[in-house]
Amino acid sequence: MAQTEKKLYPNCDANVWLRSCEEEVTEPLEGKITGEIPSWLQGTLLRNGPGSLKVGSMRFQHLFDSSALLHRFAIHDGSVTYQCRFLRSNTFKKNRAADRIVVTEFGTKAVPDPCHTIFDRVAAVFKPGESLSDNAMISLYPFGDEMYAFTEGPVIHRVDPVTLDTLERKNLMNSVALVNHTSHPHVMPNGDVYNLGMSIVKGRLKHVIVKFPFIEKGDMFANAQIVASVKPKWPLHPSYMHTFGITDNFFVMVEQPLSVALVSMVKNQLANEPLASSLHWYPDHETHIILLSRKDGNEWKRFRTVPLFFLHIINCYEKDGELVVDLCAYKDAKALDAMYIQAIETMQSNADYAEWFRGRPKRIVVPLDAPSRSRVEPKLLADLGCETPRIHYDLYNGRPYRYFYAISSDVDAANPGLVIKVDTLTGITKTWCEPDSYPSEPIFVPSPNAKDEDEGVLISAVVSSREVRSVDLIVLDARTMLEIARAQFITPSEVPKCLHGWFLPERQSAATIK
16 A cells, blocks of 8 residues: 555554564563562463464465464563464475465465375365364363364364474364364363364264363363254355353354355365355344253254354353343454455455444343244444453353453454453443554453452453564453553564463463373
């Protein structure tokens, strides 16, 4: 864009998403501390997200295709260190070896491989864990004493939370025939892990809930089992789902009108076309909220609501004969188009771009005594764009709660770099921001012996549009949203904005987390 051309969104610098890390940080960097980190805040913040858009002279076309970069902030006795390393997925290793993009991604077509015949491509359709990209650049979750990097394909990667080494590759097709799964499993208080995915059950493709029973020192995947299942509303067009909910009695699926066209997906794989072209938005189809019984695994009831697109459920819970579903809702799926690299680069001249990201946190209240297929209407929780929402997860996941925390999704806001706190009871919001700064998903860490839901701190990785070779870790008082401390790092290479992560308290140190 010419310097004289007026920017439509002058306060937003989306280039923080387009950075490429050229040099890993393997030896911990010491942070410059301002303020005072609470003495009780001891542990490790692990982050995952896009790391590099470049492979040789080629470049990925969608943000979801960027090579996964893991970040580590180790907090100990008031000091913080920083490391980052690329996830050594098969995709990463193949691309680096060839010095070009040789694995087709969500939005990027790979260069043709002359060694792969059409017969190879047909055979690959039946092995999605080996044929699809395993670039796990979305999230990180613990399974017992191990930590795994996730994407939506069936392959996850075990990583060392101290060195960030990639240790092991697991294909969940081998455990419970998962064709795909969400990037956001639920970790229960007793250590059990649940996830939503697609699997072949008695010859038919179904949405399934898989339970990975907690084993302190053992293989949780060996004992994985399907505990609930339901047929897709459209058998050949299953709904795309990035997250799901869990309450005392139900698994909560939100079946939105963004579907994966299975026939198109197979054709695209045979033709080496990106997976994104298999997604289709149906604006005239309603969204279904499906309640699967945790007791017997069957569909209990389903409810209808307006067509909406979502990536993240904030929380779900049951109270007084009602089931509440809070989520970050959009009117359509244009947010996925907004994450194409060309769309990001041209956003300042695209008058529609802000609307593509115009999401709002909404609440859907389901009367449990209402007949199945009754219609329910979403209600606004706050008139702010909210994304990557987090709650006081350990105590309030699946239970009545009051507060959630998020970052802004409004690119046309006066300050797009907001950390947001929403009081779902009153609708009151509090925010933190500073000019030219872009925080990532805020993670809540409770104070020891906390009595109130918001008694604790938020920690977030922040990148600046002023300095590309730097990253800060900020610590906010979750009650007031005031900054109480930060650690500043000057890095040898660019630091891109990251997506999701997990905080490991110090008691889960290297002695207990492999």
